[in-house]
Amino acid sequence: MDKEAFTAVRLRKFVCEEGKSQSFLWDSAAPGLGxxxxxxxxxxxxxxxxxxxxAIRLTIGSPNTWTIPQAQAEARRLKVLIDNGQDPRKLRAAVIEAELQERVAEEAAAAAKQAQEQREALTLGKLWPVYIEARRNAKRRGGKVGWSEWHIRDHEVVMRIGGEPKKRGKGLTEPGPLASLRDVRLVDLTGPRIAEWLAKETVKRPTQAGLAFRLLSVFMNWCAANDKYAGLVPVGACQSNQVRDEIPRSKAKTNDSLQREQLAAWFKAVRGMSNTVQSAYLQALLLTGARRRELAGLCWDDVDFKWLSLVIRDKVEGQRTIPLCPYVAHLLAALPRRNAFVFSSPSSENGQLAEPTPGHKRVLAVAxxxxxxxxxxxxxxxSLAEWVEMPAGVVAQVMEHKPSATAEKHYRERPLDLLRMWHTKFEQWILSEAGIEFTPAPAGSVTLRVVAS
Structure with a gap:
């Protein structure tokens, strides 16, 4: 091979011979460089x-990138390796592999850092809806699925932004107790931060603040148990002494029940209401001990007039079956059957009785x-069940209260007939105290009043 000294001018003038795909010019200074x-x-x-x-051939690089001295130095380095019996190609492959692994590691570290930054940027307001949806259809012990709509609504209300027109009444909705924490990052939900929030909310609305804190505490436990969000919430934030000092103390509500001597006036005013659906609903609330939203959601499919039972969709166990006593059966049978709901309303969005509180307040004023x-x-x-000496366990089973003793929890399973005996006795006593004369219809003779919507 003819060799000559590499110069910038010579390299610039060198071109491929005509008719060939490639041509080579060899350097006289550095062995093997071309x-x-x-x-x-x-x-x-x-x-x-x-x-x-x-023969082996390796590419060094472009003359636009490598100077002549640099290319000559690289050629001499490669020549030394070969003289020592080493294959530069394998060494280069190892270097490339090492560089590739380093680059992959750097990219993985960068991706992990970005993901962690995104995790740490998660705010309470962003993750709260995700939490609700995750729990909506989650399976629970006993084969039950997800939260009830009431429980979901509680979570939505405590986090709502507010400022929207009220569906009932005038004015705008108020922000929920947790609204002020919507934009707070989960990593910043420390004990002092929660204690500061709880102190402010407790002054304005202690009951709602207490509920919001309980929901927040369960949410934070869910985050800690979820691999995707574990480590974001400070450990023990809701159990710190600062937070405990600010938790509203729950007090048993007093003077929020009817007394025996008030039954006659109350029933007279309720039975005199022009809205028969509200009248029946209020009386059924008292006579069944059901929660207000449980009874408002009662459907006709849940009522068995033949075997005198009601299926109540509750927030604790999913559902329970209680007796349908004669007077309540009489009230329900007289109601218009407009849609699927027993206590229906032609003007509400979902077809069921919406807000009976104003009507009840008018009843109390009249009475x-x-x-x-x-x-x-x-x-x-x-409280009134004690007048007929109804066993506490029967009261708890009808109202769906948690058993208060081991025997009640594990060894008492009362049949519906036994509940009906005590429940009917209670209903008869209430009617007697209210001065209502009522003759029960023969079993199985109750008919429904069908009214077009």
Missing amino acids: LRATAKGAKTFIFQAKLNGQ GLPNVTLHGLRRSFG
Whole structure:
């Protein structure tokens, strides 16, 4: 091979011979260094030598990137490796592999850092709807699925932004207790931060603040148990001493139930209501001990007039079956059957009785009675049941209260007939105290009143 000294001018003038795909120019200073020129005009520094009797060729780089001294130094380095019996190709492959692994590791570290930054940027307001949807259809012990719509609504209300027109009444909705924490990152939900929030909310609305704190505490436990969000919420934030000092102390509500001597006035005012659906609903609340939303959601398919039972969709066990006593059966049978709901309303969005509280307040005013909430009617069931000496376990089973003793929890399973005996006795006593004369219809003779919607 003819060799000559590499100069910038010589390299610039060197071109591929006509009729060939590539031509080579060899350097006289650095053994094995050459310049390859292709028919398309590309030029590249190369190194060529023999290893174990076989010719090998490696690409060094473009003259636009490598200077002549740099290319000569690289050629000499490669020549030393070959003289030592080493294959530069394998060494280069190892270097490339190491660089590739390093680059992959750097990219993985960068991706992990970005993912962690995105995780840490998660706010309470962003993850709250995700949490609700995850729990909506989650399977629970006993084969039950997800939260009830009431429980979901509680979670939505405590987080609502507010400022929207009220569906009932005038004005705008208020922000929920957790609204002020919507934009707070989960990593910033420390004990002091939660204690500060709880102190402010407790002053304005202690009951709602207490509910919001309980929901927040369960949410944070869910985050800690979820691999995707584990480690974001500070450990023990809701159990810190600062938070415990600010938790509103729950007090048993007093004077929120009807007394025996108030029954006559209350029933007279309720039975005199022009809205028969509300009238029946309020009386059924007192006589069944059901929660207000449980009873409002009662459907005709849940009522068995033949075997005198009601299926109540509750927030604790999913559903329970209680007796349908004669007077309540009489009230329900007289109601218009407009749609699937027993306590229906032609004007509400979902077709069921929407807000009976204003009507009940008018009843109390007419009867000259102090304020009793709708939940107070449920309390009244529990307290008035003592007048007929109804066993506490029967009261708890009808109202769906948690058993208060081991025997009740594990060894008492009362049949519906036994519940009906006590429940009917209670209903008869209530009617007697209210001065209502009622003759029960023969079993199985109750008919429904069908009214077109």
